[in-house]
Structure formats: C-alpha cells, structure tokens
Amino acid sequence: MGFEERLRRIRGQAPDPTPATPAADRPALVERLRRVGVGRTADRTTGGIPDEGALANALGAECLAPGVLRLERRLSGGRGHERVLPTGMTAWGDLPWGEAVLAAGLFDAQGPDAGAAGDWLCLDTETSGLAGGTGTWAFLTGVLRADGRQWLLRQYLLTRLDAEPVYLDRIAAELTRPAALLTYNGRAFDAPLLATRFRLANRADPLDGLPHLDLLGPMRRAFARRWPDCRLITAESRLLGFQRSGDLPGAAAPAAWLGWLRRGETAPLAAVLRHNRDDLFSLAGLLPALVGVYRDPAAYGADCRTVAAAWQRRDPTRALRILAANRQDLDASGLHDLARLYRRAGDWVQASGIWEALAARGDANARAALARYCEHHRGDLTRALLLTQSLPPGPERERRQTRLRVKLGRERPAGQLELAIEPYSTGT
C-alpha cells in the first residue's frame, strides 16, 4: 500500500471501495506522487516556471549570480519622499549624530562622535513570515545610504533558495566596518533573523558588534501614550506627513515571494521592493525628525515627560528646559521630575514651589519632599514634623518623626502630639 493511501486511511477516510490494484502492478509511489502533484498544484503550471531574467527585467535589476538580484538606484528621494527628506549627505551630514545617538539612549558602546554620516546606513528586510525560527527567510534586504547629495539604494533579492550563501555574502559586503545600522525594530526582528540565516549558512554574522540605532525604542518612548501605535507607517504619516499610495502591506510580502517561487509571479515582488524602498526612505527621514522631537517634544505632540526622562542622565539641563517649558501640561509625576531637576540644579525655590502646589492637592510624595526640604535646608523642624505626621503610616514616617523630635529637643507626651496631628493645609 502506498504512502498516500496509508495516510488517507489513517486520517479516517473509509477505505477505497474500488478494489485496489494489486501492489505489484501499481506504478512506483514517486511516479504516482508526480502525477498527483501535477493535478493538485495546478496553480504552479498556470503561472509558469520562475524566470529570473524576466524578473530582473521587470524590476530593472541586475543578476549578480544565479538566484541573486540587485536593484541599485541613486535617488533624491522615494516617491513622495522628496518633500520630507533632507537631500543627501548635506542634510544627513549636518545631523547632530551624537545628539541623536544620545537621545536614543540605546547604545552606549559607541562614543558620540563615532557616526560620521557616511558610515550610517538604513537597513530593512522583508521576510517569508513572522513566525521566526530557522524556517523564516529574509528574502529581500534593502540598504540605503547617503551618497553625495543623493541617496544610494541597494536592494538584494533572493530568487533561488540554494543561492542564499551568495546572497548573504553580498549583504555582508555591504555591512563591512565601520558601518553603523539604522533600523526600525531591527534589534528585535531584522538583526536576529539575519544572524540566524548567516549561522545556518555557516558564516560569521556581519551585524554582530556593529553600532545599531533602532528608532522604534525612542519612537515608542516619545509617542507610546500619544499615538494608537508606533508602527513605521504611523510614524511616517504623523511626523513626515507621508502617505503611501498603493502600498503592499508588509504582511503580504511572504505570499508575494512564495508566489514567485511557486508560480513565477513577478508583479507582487515588484510591489514588495517598492514597499521596502518606502520603508527605507521613511527611516532616513525619521532620524532628523526624531532629533527634532527630542529637542522640542511639545512641537511634535510627543510626551514631554518621557522625552525629558531620556535626557535626564546625559543632559539634565536640556531635560529641565523641556519640562519647564511645558510645565502647564505636566501631570504629578512630570512635576515631580521637574522639581527633582530643579533641586539637582540647586534651585530650591522652584523645587519647593512645585512641592507646595502638589502638597496642596494632597500629594504625599510632595509632602515627604517638603518635609526633607524643611528639615535639611530651611531648618524649619516644626513644619517638618507636622508634614511628616501627615504622611501615610510606616517605618519611614516613624524614623523621621523620632529623629525630628530629638532634634526639636522637646519630646512631648503622646497626648499632646495627638493634638498636633491635623490635616495638612497650605495655610499653616
């Protein structure tokens, strides 16, 4: 009994009512499978066999090796990107790279001056699926870099599965040091996927150890609470005003590639290449935009508090400036951040002003801060004790109370203390 027949039976279908041909007379299984295969996957024949030459023509790409196409363009911007994109090297080169990198706060490996503009490149891959694991391919890898006043776009497309080693070698050649990567979600997605592909092909991972600036993190920090999501398509539309037309959604990429592999379809692949190009140009445009966001978050509708928090360690002055400029929009935790920055800057007047205002609204943390302030800076031990007494009960309050009583040098009997416990109000 053949494999397929056995499988069919096991899966619970009733046995074939027609008497089976005696095993000896049956054609070999492979032969039967071939016949069945032709009948079953009729779509394979309708589209025809993958024709690499035709695909290269349709895309305007060159064939680097059997199974590897490259599309290379020098452009001043992608469709619709001209308006929003800084043109080439000048604009990108003028970018305060150190600042951008600092703001992203994502990579400490690289000093602020590491990224000379020419070394940075935008990287984006299209994959055969989102499931991850060793069975997922990165069939298209796009690289965009500044080139004089223009942009140089290179897209590598894998058109035959057994050509992956050559394809990967070409990509590795793009990524030679001192390259630095700019991606969108590349740390979690593109980089590990490429690492897997290089490992499977027994090759060293060229991305390993490269400086890598992933814009998704800083984008999320600035906009997670302002936008419904922080996908690239959302970011480019909100920050760059770029609207894609006729875009093939990223989720359709796997089907497009499989359509090529199985049936030789070329049109959907062309759409994937356009999608990849748009992603890359948006990425290039988003970097200066994001630098702007981190300079002046309010102007972009970003979250001032989280942006300031990102600056807090490296550039507290800037963090303070951002928060102070947007004080009227801050919530309690934002105001606390601001007060803390004032305090660190030695501006106790501003800091205590904020705490007073918060304490008036019943904020216990502000009372605790005020109590510390009164005790250590103003020397107003009585007020410090009153403030402390109004704090929520706990060991911290007890310690502080005891210490303050000792300092006040007038341990009062418990009964008298009771009288002193009153709800705090700004008037006292």
Place this chain on the structure above:
Amino acid sequence: MPDSGRLPAAPDQAVSRLQERLTTRYQARISGALVRPATPAAWLDLPPELAPGLAAALIARGVPRLYAHQREAFDLARAGRHLVVATPTASGKTLCYNLPVLDAVLQAGRKALYLFPTKALAQDQVAELTELGRALTAAGGTGIRAYTFDGDTPGDARKAVRTRGDLVLSNPDMLHQAILPHHTKWAQFFEGLAFVVVDELHSYRGVFGSHVANVFRRLRRICRFYGVSPTFIFTSATIANPAELAQRLCGEPVTAITRSGAPQGERSLLLWNPPVINPDLGIRASARSQTTRIARMAVKSGLKTIVFARSRLMVEVITKYLKDVFDKDPRRPPRVLAYRGGYLPSDRRAAEQALRAGRVDLVVSTSALELGVDIGALDVAILNGYPGTIAATWQRLGRAGRRLRPSLGVLVATSDPLDQYLVRHPEFFFDASPEHARIHPDQLLILLEHVRCAAFELPFRDGEQFGAEDLPEMLSYLRDEGVLQRQGDQWFWVADSYPANAVSLRSVAEGNFVVIDTTGGAQTIIAEVDWSSAPGTIYVGAIYMIQSQPYQVERLDWPGRKAFVTRTRADYYTDAIDYTRLKILDRFEGRASGTGAAPGGVVAQGEVHLVRRYPGYKKIRYYSHDNIGYGNIDLPDQELHTTAVWWQAQPAALEALLPDRQQAIEGFLGAAYALHHVAALRSMAELHDLGRAVGDGQGTWFAVTGNDGRGHLRGPDNALVEESAVARFEPTLFLYDNYPGGVGLSAPLYDAAETLVRDARGLVAGCGCSGGCPACVGPVLPGDAQRAITPRAATLRVLGLLEGSCAADAAADHGV
C-alpha cells in the same frame, strides 16, 4: 486494640511487629507476601581522574566513595557510551549522571541538556545542583551554572540561559517547540553539548515516547550540524526493557545498568484484598476502609507512613479520615499531611521540608511524590489501589525504607479487574518486571509531523535518513503540500508557519480540542482533549470532570475544535454509549490460537478500519450508580484506521461448546473484557489506549451490551440482528490500538497472545464471585449467577477454546 502509640518501639522492631500483627489478624485478606532480604552496599572508589575540586566537593557532601553502579555509569559515560541506569528508587541515580556531566563541565567546559518529563522535577534538580555547585566553590573550584528553561522562564532571562548555562534543565516539549526550531540562537550551547540526560525514561512510552524518539532524531540532526554527538544518559524505574526502550529513543545502542550497589534494608510487601461483603455480586469492602485501617495501625506503632491514592479526591478523603483520628487537637502541630498536584508550589515546598525534617507522621499523596522529589525516607508505604504499572508500584513502594532499616509496603486492591488480578498474582511483583515499554517512532502520522519540523530546522539533503519510511517520498508529499521546495540537492522550507506549534507530543492526530469554561461570562481554557477521545467525552450534555469539579458541556464547535462548558453541581456523571464496527483491511499474519492440544481458533494481526458511533449517553448518579436518564449525541461517525490483534473461534468447536449463540456472544464479550484488562497490564498502556470489540470481522454484525445488560448483535445500520439469522456464525474478538494509524501497541499483543489468553483465563477463573462481576467479566445482571451457564462460565469456555485446552476439561475444571 492496644494503644502502642504511646510507647513507640524502636522502628526496626516496630516494622516487623506491625507486619506480624497484620498477618496474624488479617490472614484471609493477605493474598501474597514477599520479603526481599537486606542487601549490603557495593562500594567503589571515586574515579582517580576526577576534575579538581569535584572529589573534594563530593567528600564534603558526605560522598567519599561511590556505589558500584554509580562508578560503572561514570566509566561508561566517560567513554562516550550511551547508557541507562535502571535501579530502584533512592539508589542514588542522579549522581550517575551528575558526576560525568560535572566532570566534563569542569574539565573541558562542555555542556549538558537535562530533560525531565515535568517542570517540577527540573526545578528540584536545579536546587540539588546549586548545592553541589556551592560545595564546589567552597572546595576552591569553579562553580557551575545550571538553569531551568521552561515555559516559565522570562524572556529576558532566556538569552543568559542559552549563552551562559553549563547545564540546561528542560523538558521534551520545550526542546521540541522552543529550542530546536531556534537552534541557531543556541549555537554556542550545541557546539559544547556533550551529554543529554533523560530522567524517568519509563514515562517515555506509547504516543509520548514515539514523539520524543522523533524529537531526539531532530536533536541529533541539529547536533551533527554543530559537529557534536552527545552521549545519552537515561535513568529509569525498573521495567523489563530499559535498554531496548532507550535504544529506540536515541537511535543508537545503549548499555543498561540494572544492578544497584546501594544498600537496602529488608523489604516486605503484602498484597491485601479487602474482604468480600456480598458474595453473590462479588462486592468487596472498599480499599479506602482498609487503607485507613492499616495507616492507623502503622502510625500508632510509631512508624512514619506514606499513603498513595490514585486521585486527588481520594487523597483528600483519606486525609480527612486520618486527620479525624490524629489531628483532633488543633493546638498541636499536624501529624497528617496531604500532598498533591494543584497545591501552590510554596505549600508543596513547605510540606517537603516538614517531611524531610520528620515533623510529620503520615503523608497522603498522589503520584506527585512518586517521582524524584526529596522527602527523606519513611517506614511504611500503603498503596490505595494498583497504580497502573508495576514500575510505578515499585517507585511508590520505594518511598519506604531508610538505608539498612526494614520497611513494609502494602498494596490494597480495589475492585478493578486489574487490581483483583494482580493481588492474586504475586509473581508479577516477585519475578523480573513483566512490563515492556513500547514506542513506535515510525508511526506514519507522527513521523510525518516530525519530518515537517525537521525540514523547518534545517533543509534536508538528498541521501539523508530520518526514520524507517522512505524519506524522499515524504519530502515529495510535503512539497506537494506547498511547504517545501526542492532546489539542487536540498529541500527547503518555504511556508509562512512554525510547524512545531501544531504538534503536541502528547497526541497523535492534529487538532486537539480545547475545553473552555464560560462560567461567569469570561472564557478560560481549562483543559485539552485528544481528538480521538473527544467524541466520547465532550459531547453536548456531557459532564466533564477536572480535579473532581464537574463541568457541563453546553456547546461543541466541532470544526473549531472547541467545547464550551460551565461549572455545574450535577449529582450525576455521564457515560457515552458507543457502537463500534470493525472491518479487517489487511491481515499481516495469523496462527492457530493457544498452546493446548486442541486448537479451537486462530489469532491474527493486521490493519482494521473502525467506525464508531455515539448515539447517546447515560446519566449515572454518584454512589448509587443508578441510571437516571439518557441524552442524545449528535455527532458524525468517527472513523479510525489502526492496527489490531484478533481471535476467532472455530465455528464447529464453538457450537459444540456453547450451542446457544446468545451465550456464546456473552462469553466473547466477557473474554474481551478480561483480555482488554490483562493486555493493558502487559503493554504498560492505559485502558483507553486499547479498544475492544466483538464482531464477525467483516462488518456484517457486531456485538454490544444493550441497555438491558445483555449482549446483542447489530448490523451496519445499527439495527438488531437475530443470532439465528447469521448464516456463518464466527465471532471475532478484537483488541485494537486506539490511536490513528496505531502506535505499535497491537504487535506485541499478537506476540504474547498465548500469555494474554492464559492471564485472562486466570483472571476470570480466580475471581471470588460466582457468576461474574466487574472484577472479571464485566457487570452482570441479578439472577445471572443462578443460570445454568453463567456469564463467567461462558467466558471461561470461550477463553478455554482460544487457549486450545480441551473444552471438556475446561468445563470439568470449573464445575460447569
């Protein structure tokens, strides 16, 4: 009864005194007694070439030398030989693998993967390894990094496990779904992998074992990619074929170490059958009443005691009864403790500590304490019911017996046929283990799923092997399905999916059902039901039990594989009525049945096609077991193509022995009932892993026990068939593998057919009832015992015929 609890004797004498009291007072209830004499320890020195620090650490932990089997394991592992250690509980099995593994980690920076069937066991092991690691650092050596990797491992910790772990402790499901499909992330780990340790080997049998054997094929394939070939170290409870099973699992020859060098005190085992309280119906006193009685006597004698029960509910019931005796005073610390799955981990850890410290006199547990959880040793183990396998029985009994001190085990039989059979056959416990753990890694569906997963992990190359089937044919099949593409000499994965997620190691067919609790509006998944058992368990109206909480099935989404249930307080449970029709498709081989002088039939094996119909279900009240109503089941017929073994009686011989066809049918149904139970015992299977049926083999009629309790013949359309209307009356008794395609359960049954028939006949002949009872031939009707030929007698004649012993002898032997 004298209250000896006040002045407990020294435990040594207390154990023998308790045994003496039990045997003299309850002689009639003890159907067998076994004494295993004490064995002294067999010691060998620590290996001289151990990693620096390791010997010192061992000595610091009180291990200045090794038991013989530990040293033997070390030497084999060091030489790169796959091995399995199958020695009794508490014989120091973990050191058998920890020693060679730690040595390789410390000397050569190698790595090891430990696999445990459950998460809890892995966590216990990490605790032990951490202590060893501390001893190592205290002895001036480098430490070891042992991490668990399971579903609970947080995402940010996983990278550290992959890149920094010397030892990774996980389970086969994680290996299958998380490690192998992401092997490149584990590249560093695989490149250093020297050992794969598989604990509790005996639990890898049947469907689960067949899957895991394929997971190991994938593992070895990935290892080849990284240029390593790790040594497998298995440990097992005592089963009949540890080396064979290990070999089937890892695909290479495995050496077995079965002789333990650990010392053991004298061990006694009593087989205890509760007294018959209704001889007509063969009803015995409950096992529970006997268990609590023995436990009371043991604790009052000052002996630390463990009681094993088969269900969580029974644990709670027995605990309550014993607490009523021993923990009446709430001001005193409790002497009785329950331990089972479902408790919070922290509660379980506290209980384990109390046990180790000896603060508790009696613990009542499910199988949760059967595996390697460290609770110290106790004096008496009482098993409330046969645990299902001899191996598990010994594992549980092994909980009693501190080094060189005598211990006592008591197996209390319930009224289940298996219990009744075993309690009358002490030889099962006394001789070498009769249990063969079987797997069938080349089962077509299982194999195909793993070829799929393997193709995802690495492209197949022409000429590669994977399993016993023709690999290129399977790859071609997958190509035609659209998931593979062939280019050059390789087969590449090209689908947008992650195949391991669709394959559960615990079932055969794809598409398990999930049970969703909709009580209170929310939807919570509370269980998963195997595709093949779904129609009989989660039909609309069914009562589905989880941890003895009943749920009622409200809606069944068959194509979506979902059953929606709500909590209920129903005082009944449901039992599906099923009609099974079998048709023989292909007879592989056959022979005359039995070894006697007068063969009365044939036994054969082959492939069968099975149609199961579920017309309705019965509602049965708890305790009284009254049938209180019926419901309809509206489901399509279930079809199953599987393997089976079958027996047929010679029509003429049958007619001579049982001229009444009605009685012949009853005899066959009773024989099927008895054979089903003894076959489950032999094949280490659960009862539901096997199915039974009586029909004529060509699907023209099949026999069922009707609502009136009598056997009837029914045709393919389920209509009644008159026995007399059947032209050629040739009843056939089937035992079939209850999984699609078969998982290899039926072939060993064919090989052991004579033994099975003999065992079945022994089960029925030795039963204490008069006309038949659920402990031998299945439920009988009142009045059957008075019939000239009782169901039991008819069953014995059929079995006698199949056994080939002379029919007249059979009749004379049993006075019918």
